[in-house]
Amino acid sequence: MPVDLSGDDMQRINDLVQKKQRVARGDYLYRSNDPFHSLYAIRTGSFKTQVLHADGREQVTGFQMTGEIIGLDAISTDLHSCDAVAMEDSEVCALPFNQLETMSRELPSLQRHLYKIMSREIVRDQGIMLLLGSMRAEERLAAFLLNLSQRLARRGFSATQFQLRMSRQEIGSYLGLKLETVSRAFSHFQELGLINVKVRAIEIIDVQKLQAAVNCSS
Amino acid sequence: MPVDLSGDDMQRINDLVQKKQRVARGDYLYRSNDPFHSLYAIRTGSFKTQVLHADGREQVTGFQMTGEIIGLDAISTDLHSCDAVAMEDSEVCALPFNQLETMSRELPSLQRHLYKIMSREIVRDQGIMLLLGSMRAEERLAAFLLNLSQRLARRGFSATQFQLRMSRQEIGSYLGLKLETVSRAFSHFQELGLINVKVRAIEIIDVQKLQAAVNCSS
DNA sequence: CGCGCATTTTGACATATATCAAAGCTCGCG
DNA sequence: CGCGAGCTTTGATATATGTCAAAATGCGCG
Numbered sequence: 314m315p316v317d318l319s320g321d322d323m324q325r326i327n328d329l330v331q332k333k334q335r336v337a338r339g340d341y342l343y344r345s346n347d348p349f350h351s352l353y354a355i356r357t358g359s360f361k362t363q364v365l366h367a368d369g370r371e372q373v374t375g376f377q378m379t380g381e382i383i384g385l386d387a388i389s390t391d392l393h394s395c396d397a398v399a400m401e402d403s404e405v406c407a408l409p410f411n412q413l414e415t416m417s418r419e420l421p422s423l424q425r426h427l428y429k430i431m432s433r434e435i436v437r438d439q440g441i442m443l444l445l446g447s448m449r450a451e452e453r454l455a456a457f458l459l460n461l462s463q464r465l466a467r468r469g470f471s472a473t474q475f476q477l478r479m480s481r482q483e484i485g486s487y488l489g490l491k492l493e494t495v496s497r498a499f500s501h502f503q504e505l506g507l508i509n510v511k512v513r514a515i516e517i518i519d520v521q522k523l524q525a526a527v528n529c530s531s
Numbered sequence: 532m533p534v535d536l537s538g539d540d541m542q543r544i545n546d547l548v549q550k551k552q553r554v555a556r557g558d559y560l561y562r563s564n565d566p567f568h569s570l571y572a573i574r575t576g577s578f579k580t581q582v583l584h585a586d587g588r589e590q591v592t593g594f595q596m597t598g599e600i601i602g603l604d605a606i607s608t609d610l611h612s613c614d615a616v617a618m619e620d621s622e623v624c625a626l627p628f629n630q631l632e633t634m635s636r637e638l639p640s641l642q643r644h645l646y647k648i649m650s651r652e653i654v655r656d657q658g659i660m661l662l663l664g665s666m667r668a669e670e671r672l673a674a675f676l677l678n679l680s681q682r683l684a685r686r687g688f689s690a691t692q693f694q695l696r697m698s699r700q701e702i703g704s705y706l707g708l709k710l711e712t713v714s715r716a717f718s719h720f721q722e723l724g725l726i727n728v729k730v731r732a733i734e735i736i737d738v739q740k741l742q743a744a745v746n747c748s749s
Numbered sequence: 750c751g752c753g754c755a756t757t758t759t760g761a762c763a764t765a766t767a768t769c770a771a772a773g774c775t776c777g778c779g
Numbered sequence: 780c781g782c783g784a785g786c787t788t789t790g791a792t793a794t795a796t797g798t799c800a801a802a803a804t805g806c807g808c809g
Contacts, residue, residue: 493758512757
């Protein structure tokens with residue numbers, strides 16, 4: 314939690330953040346309808362969150378990586394409203410929400426930080442609605458790749474070369490497409506020379522054209 | 532703001548909530564990139580929120596009615612990230628956010644309420660992602676109608692007969708469909724005897740079948 | 750190191766939804 | 780109270796994406 318605090322306060326947050334918890338690849342950090350106790354800060358690794366429809370259809374609602382906070386959806390009902398699954402062996406830090414609530418009353422910057430994190434999630438969701446509601450398949454994939462690239466870059470990784478942690482099927486679920494469509498879009502981008510794809514290894518060759526692909530298909 | 536408080540505290544919230552503001556049908560309450568000062572509680576009327584894509588495409592991200600709070604997305608950047616447009620002559624109450632922040636430090640129930648409202652918005656957005664990402668046209672429309680029906684019922688209106696405030700085009704934008712598709716879905720539901728449609732006047736005849744339509748198209 | 754399973758790619762075809770077009774309604778305004 | 784603009788409906792057709800199928804590839808496990 315990158316809140317700027319001094320001494321004593323910082324200590325309290327540190328205490329809160331001590332206890333790490335390991336989650337193996339494929340394991341659930343929480344499931345829909347689990348009782349809510351804590352938010353989770355991802356220390357290492359990555360997760361996907363998904364909601365399940367009555368008839369078994371699933372929708373991936375997000376891919377989260379180091380430094381991101383998950384579980385915010387559960388505050389509203391004290392029940393988790395989605396599943397969180399580790400996409401690789403990961404470590405998280407549980408942040409008991411009632412402690413956060415108490416502390417945030419005394420630490421204005423923590424309170425503000427929580428509001429901002431939640432608001433940011435709402436903005437992110439708006440972006441996904443825009444993507445799902447009004448973009449075509451290749452635009453969606455381009456947007457997805459650019460988003461991933463940015464987030465990796467911010468974490469000090471290469472913005473142009475990376476390994477996907479998720480399957481075509483998971484990408485498809487997130488983007489509202491079938492895995493075959495995702496695969497074809499990858500192949501097409503490669504043909505166009507925008508990216509190199511070797512299964513899950515991605516290299517972005519032409520960021521500009523990829524950005525252009527988000528705006529007007531191609 | 533339905534927070535349970537006593538005397539003095541209640542008074543402070545009441546003071547905050549005094550100053551109503553009128554917004555005429557079609558007017559913008561705020562626009563994307565406007566500086567953020569206040570959340571807005573809708574007192575009467577209804578709004579739509581929309582985000583605009585670079586190339587002019589628009590996505591309606593929600594329809595809000597009396598009692599709902601809008602503007603939460605702006606907290607993250609201190610800029611509004613969408614437009615809010617009145618769908619009919621409406622009244623809102625501006626809630627200056629820095630005052631809310633301050634008060635919420637002293638009133639735990641207000642703080643909790645704000646967290647819950649924001650979380651609820653995140654859950655709502657997840658539901659829309661599910662809808663946009665994995666439902667077919669008629670399932671989307673059925674889900675939309677049922678949602679509207681519930682929200683109206685909770686406000687004391689009829690759950691089975693109501694007037695749509697929004698055009699086919701706006702519904703389409705919200706549901707990720709073209710207006711013609713929305714219109715056809717309405718007609719089809721009417722043929723099936725699930726609803727009566729007379730342009731914007733809707734009567735729900737068979738709630739159960741409508742619910743069934745959400746699960747497995749038909 | 751190689752077998753076998755899961756994932757990915759690619760192709761052929763099906764279909765839901767979009768697009769284009771025209772006609773019919775409604776409702777507000779004069 | 781009737782006219783006209785903007786919605787809405789409906790039809791015919793186009794197209795993006797889904798579906799089904801099979802081959803290719805990669806990867807974990809023994």
